[in-house]
Structure formats: C-alpha cells, structure tokens
Amino acid sequence: xxxxxxxxxxxxxxxxxxxxxxxxxxxxxxxxxxxxxxxxxxxxxxxxxxxxxxxxxxxxxxxxxxxxxxxxxxxxxxxxxxxxxxxxxxxxxxxxxxxxxxxxxxxxxxxxxxxxxxxxxxxxxxxxxxxxxxxxxxxxxxxxxxxxxxxxxxxxxxxxxxxxxxxxxxxxxxxxxxxxxxxxxxxxxxxxxxxxxxxxxxxxxxxxxxxxxxxxxxxxxxxxxxxxxxxxxxxxxxxxxxxxxxxxxxxxxxxxxxxxxxxxxxxxxxxxxxxxxxxxxxxxxxxxxxxxxxxxxxxxxxxxxxxxxxxxxxxxxxxxxxxxxxxxxxxxxxxxxxxxxxxxxxxxxxxxxxxxxxxxxxxxxxxxxxxxxxxxxxxxxxxxxxxxxxxxxxxxxxxxxxxxxxxxxxxxxxxxxxxxxxxxxxxxxxxxxxxxxxxxxxxxxxxxxxxxxxxxxxxxxxxxxxxxxxxxxxxxxxxxxxxxxxxxxxxxxxxxxxxxxxxxxxxxxxxxxxxxxxxxxxxxxxxxxxxxxxxxxxxxxxxxxxxxxxxxxxxxxxxxxx
Numbered sequence: 001x002x003x004x005x006x007x008x009x010x011x012x013x014x015x016x017x018x019x020x021x022x023x024x025x026x027x028x029x030x031x032x033x034x035x036x037x038x039x040x041x042x043x044x045x046x047x048x049x050x051x052x053x054x055x056x057x058x059x060x061x062x063x064x065x066x067x068x069x070x071x072x073x074x075x076x077x078x079x080x081x082x083x084x085x086x087x088x089x090x091x092x093x094x095x096x097x098x099x100x101x102x103x104x105x106x107x108x109x110x111x112x113x114x115x116x117x118x119x120x121x122x123x124x125x126x127x128x129x130x131x132x133x134x135x136x137x138x139x140x141x142x143x144x145x146x147x148x149x150x151x152x153x154x155x156x157x158x159x160x161x162x163x164x165x166x167x168x169x170x171x172x173x174x175x176x177x178x179x180x181x182x183x184x185x186x187x188x189x190x191x192x193x194x195x196x197x198x199x200x201x202x203x204x205x206x207x208x209x210x211x212x213x214x215x216x217x218x219x220x221x222x223x224x225x226x227x228x229x230x231x232x233x234x235x236x237x238x239x240x241x242x243x244x245x246x247x248x249x250x251x252x253x254x255x256x257x258x259x260x261x262x263x264x265x266x267x268x269x270x271x272x273x274x275x276x277x278x279x280x281x282x283x284x285x286x287x288x289x290x291x292x293x294x295x296x297x298x299x300x301x302x303x304x305x306x307x308x309x310x311x312x313x314x315x316x317x318x319x320x321x322x323x324x325x326x327x328x329x330x331x332x333x334x335x336x337x338x339x340x341x342x343x344x345x346x347x348x349x350x351x352x353x354x355x356x357x358x359x360x361x362x363x364x365x366x367x368x369x370x371x372x373x374x375x376x377x378x379x380x381x382x383x384x385x386x387x388x389x390x391x392x393x394x395x396x397x398x399x400x401x402x403x404x405x406x407x408x409x410x411x412x413x414x415x416x417x418x419x420x421x422x423x424x425x426x427x428x429x430x431x432x433x434x435x436x437x438x439x440x441x442x443x444x445x446x447x448x449x450x451x452x453x454x455x456x457x458x459x460x461x462x463x464x465x466x467x468x469x470x471x472x473x474x475x476x477x478x479x480x481x482x483x484x485x486x487x488x489x490x491x492x493x494x495x496x497x498x499x500x501x502x503x504x505x506x507x508x509x510x511x512x513x514x515x516x517x518x519x520x521x522x523x524x525x526x527x528x529x530x531x532x533x534x535x536x537x538x539x540x541x542x543x544x545x546x547x548x549x550x551x552x553x554x555x556x557x558x559x560x561x562x
Contacts, residue, residue, distance in 0.1 A: 016125075019124060032333075043329075048342060058312060062237075076302035079297060080274075097313070111249045115263035139412055145378070159188060241351075265405045271299070395407045427458075429468050432451075450478075510532060512539070
C-alpha cells in the first residue's frame with residue numbers, strides 16, 4: 001500500500017513538473033537570440049494598435065488592453081506550452097467582454113478575469129488540453145467568421161459618435177444599427193476618412209515591404225493629421241506612464257454566483273482560442289512541439305497576472321503568433337521581448353499614444369476583422385458536404401446573433417449528430433451464399449442464411465440492423481459473421497443478443513462466427529453468447545460453421561440437437 005502511494009505521488013509530481021518552466025525551454029536561445037529579439041520587436045509594433053483597440057472596443061479603455069498585452073504577454077511566454085505563442089487581448093475575448101461590461105460594469109471584469117484564470121489553470125492541471133481536438137474544422141471556421149463580423153460591427157459606434165452608448169443593445173448587430181440611427185453626419189465623415197486612411201496603409205504597406213507595419217504607419221499618419229487640422233475626432237485620452245501597482249480584485253462572496261457563468265464563458269474561450277493558436281503555430285515552423293496542458297496552465301497564470309494589474313482576460317493571439325513565427329522567432333524570448341517593447345511604450349511615449357483618434361483604432365480592427373474571413377476556406381467548406389456546410393453557417397450565425405460559446409457548443413453537437421448519422425449509415429448487413437460455386441452446393445443449403453455484419457454497430461444504427469436481420473425468413477439456420485464488425489457499443493451488443501433470442505424463438509438455430517477478441521468481453525457481459533442455444537454454436541472460421549449448419553439441416557427431420 002505504501003509503495004503504491006509512493007508511485008502515485010511520484011506520477012503526480014512528474015505531471016506537475018512537466019507543467020512548470022524548465023531550463024530546456026531556452027536550450028536554443030544562444031543560437032536564436034538575435035532573430036528572437038527582432039521578431040519580438042516586430043510583434044510589439046504590430047501588437048500596439050491591437051492592444052489599444054481591443055481595450056477600447058471592450059469598453060475597458062486603452063490602458064486595460066496595453067496592460068494585458070504586457071503582463072499576460074510575458075507570463076504566457078514563460079509558463080505556456082508553446083515556444084512561439086504570443087498572448088494578449090484578442091478580438092474574440094472582446095466579443096465576450098463587451099456585453100459583460102455593458103451589463104455588469106467594468107469593475108466586474110477584474111474579478112471575472114481572476115476566476116476565469118483559475119478555471120483555465122485547473123483545466124491544465126487536470127489534463128484537459130486535448131479537448132480542443134474534438135472541435136471540428138467547420139465549427140472553428142464558422143466561429144472565426146462570426147467573431148470577425150462582431151469585431152467589425154463593434155467599431156461602428158467609434159465611426160458614428162466616437163463613444164460607447166450605455167443605452168444601446170449588448171448585441172453587436174443591434175448596437176451598430178442603433179449607432180447608425182444616432183450618427184452625427186459631420187463626425188461620420190471625419191471618422192470614416194481616418195479609418196479609410198488606416199485601412200489603405202494596412203493594405204498597401206505589404207506591397208512596399210513585408211516588414212512595414214501598415215497599421216502603425218496608418219495610425220501615425222492619422223494622428224499627425226488630427227493634431228494639425230482641427231477636427232471633432234475623439235482621442236484615446238490620458239494613458240498612465242507606468243504600470244499600475246498589483247492588487248487583488250475585490251471579490252464579493254455574494255456576487256460570485258452571478259460571475260461564475262461569465263467566468264466559465266471567458267475560460268472556455270481562452271482555452272479554445274489559445275490551444276488553436278498554439279496548434280497553428282506548431283504547424284507553421286519547426287519550433288518544437290507544444291504541450292496543450294502546459295499551455296492552459298500558462299494562459300491561466302497570464303489571466304491571473306492581468307487581473308492583478310487591472311487588465312482583461314488574455315488568450316493566445318493567432319495573428320500575432322503568425323507574425324512572430326514569420327519574423328524568425330524560435331524561442332520564448334521573442335514573445336517575452338514583445339511585452340518588453342510594449343512596456344517601453346508605456347514608460348516612454350504614453351503621452352503621444354493618448355492623442356491617437358479612436359477612429360484610427362477602429363480602422364485597424366475593421367481591417368483585422370475582414371482578414372479573419374477567408375473566402376477560399378468558406379468556399380471549400382460550403383462545397384464539401386452538406387453537414388459541414390450546415391455546421392459552418394449555423395456556428396457563424398449563432399455567434400453573431402446570440403452567444404459565441406453557445407455557437408461553438410451547438411456547432412459541435414450538430415457536427416456530432418451528422419457524424420453519428422454517417423457512421424450509422426455505414427452499419428450494414430449482407431446475406432451471403434453458402435457455396436460460391438454451384439458445384440460445391442449441397443441439398444438444403446437454401447435453408448442456411450449467412451449474415452455478414454459490416455462497419456460499426458452502435459446505438460444510432462442498432463435498431464435498423466436488427467430489423468434487417470429480422471426480415472430473414474424460410475431458413476432453419478442463420479450464421480452471423482462477426483469478423484468484419486468494427487466498433488460495437490453496449491447498445492449494439494444488446495441488439496445482437498436480441499437478434500439471437502428472436503431467431504431462436506422462431507425455431508431458427510443461430511451460429512456465431514468470428515467474434516473478435518476486442519468484442520468478446522462486451523459480448524459476454526451483455527449476454528450475446530449466453531443467448532446461443534449451445535456453447536458449441538460459436539465458431540472461429542466459416543467452413544466449420546457451415547459444416548455444423550449443414551449437419552443441422554440433415555438432422556432437421558429428426559429431434560433437434562446441438
């Protein structure tokens with residue numbers, strides 16, 4: 001007993017150790033540090049307008065997005081399970097947070113971030129990192145399209161009035177329509193012009209050189225013009241010139257119940273998006289495998305840190321991670337240095353950053369949202385199968401209309417139903433002849449039916465298969481061939497037992513041939529083999545079963561024996 005307990009403790013400690021940072025995380029830094037620092041600088045420049053924009057779009061202010069990118073960025077880089085993942089505020093999280101801020105206020109976000117961080121951390125410790133593999137590709141793409149549409153719609157208030165109206169709907173589509181109805185034409189003209197300048201810079205900069213950060217160039221151009229030309233555009237405002245002191249968010253025990261559901265939603269999104277981003281990063285370059293459980297631990301720690309500094313929940317950012325890899329990142333140093341670059345912005349140029357017009361950030365996010373919709377991917381899914389197309393469209397529509405996590409859940413369920421239906425259709429039974437050659441046939445062979453089971457036999461198709469076998473008539477012996485049977489669950493095994501019992505009640509002798517070792521225990525447990533009239537009616541090969549069946553036919557006129 002003591003030895004067993006010792007082994008259990010050893011396994012538990014080994015699991016925990018695998019989830020913690022190690023010296024091996026930086027084994028190749030001596031060779032890659034120059035490229036890592038350059039990649040970190042590049043990602044920091046790209047991340048700056050996104051961090052500011054996502055903070056504003058969530059209704060928390062630009063400083064919340066910037067603090068999250070710094071604190072969560074460095075913590076996820078150190079504790080996460082990917083060598084090149086870049087974390088921070090993301091558009092998907094903004095989609096979830098904006099309604100929470102509208103209903104519960106900005107003060108609730110820190111507490112929700114803290115609870116969500118603990119949930120994600122616990123999920124990693126419990127080894128739930130592989131769960132994201134159960135989300136089908138069409139659902140992921142539909143979810144991404146829905147997020148892109150919502151991010152785009154969330155920028156409409158910045159272009160119509162320059163503010164978030166507290167009396168507008170929490171649904172992005174309805175709020176966008178309400179903002180258009182309340183729009184100030186003069187403000188719209190200025191804001192749309194600013195957004196178009198930023199969008200043009202983002203679209204044209206890559207044609208000049210891939211390394212040119214179009215979003216930053218566009219923001220600089222618009223900010224300079226806004227400072228030189230009198231205009232009504234609303235700017236970010238005053239930003240802190242240093243990080244706030246860490247403090248524990250106020251947690252009201254009585255309000256924890258109300259915060260639990262939003263925290264679960266935030267945690268689920270953080271886990272899904274981070275694991276998807278890490279998986280994409282691992283496929284982009286040879287930067288080492290990623291550990292999904294450690295990635296969840298890292299993202300949980302990152303959100304906990306962001307909560308202590310007044311930030312928002314963090315996730316892995318697919319776009320910034322892709323920029324990191326393409327810029328030459330090979331170790332965690334790049335993602336950590338990107339956070340250092342953003343910290344330098346806070347310490348050195350917080351004043352000029354505060355003069356950026358919100359319309360410029362809206363332009364950045366609108367282009368980012370449009371880039372999330374890949375027309376080639378949409379065409380491929382819509383032309384694939386009706387089931388995948390339905391899951392893709394439904395997930396996107398529900399994401400925009402109702403709730404992001406609900407959309408993923410419904411999409412997964414719908415895809416699962418379609419998959420089960422296809423799997424059930426693969427279940428089939430075929431009647432075979434006793435003798436392939438007429439010269440090998442014997443009198444009475446027409447009284448023997450060989451039924452071959454193909455494919456899986458499980459709850460979704462068991463009744464249909466049983467009904468097909470039950471249609472066999474005018475025979476004295478039925479041989480059930482099991483060697484081609486694939487997946488079998490308890491319902492399928494029970495259906496086989498009922499098939500045997502039904503045929504035996506009709507006076508038909510049932511022989512079973514070719515039970516596979518992986519199915520044998522289930523058949524014994526459920527009672528399939530006990531339903532046979534005699535234990536000798538179980539055969540390993542078909543010739544022996546046919547010979548036994550023919551002996552039954554020859555003795556049919558006499559007393560029935562085994």
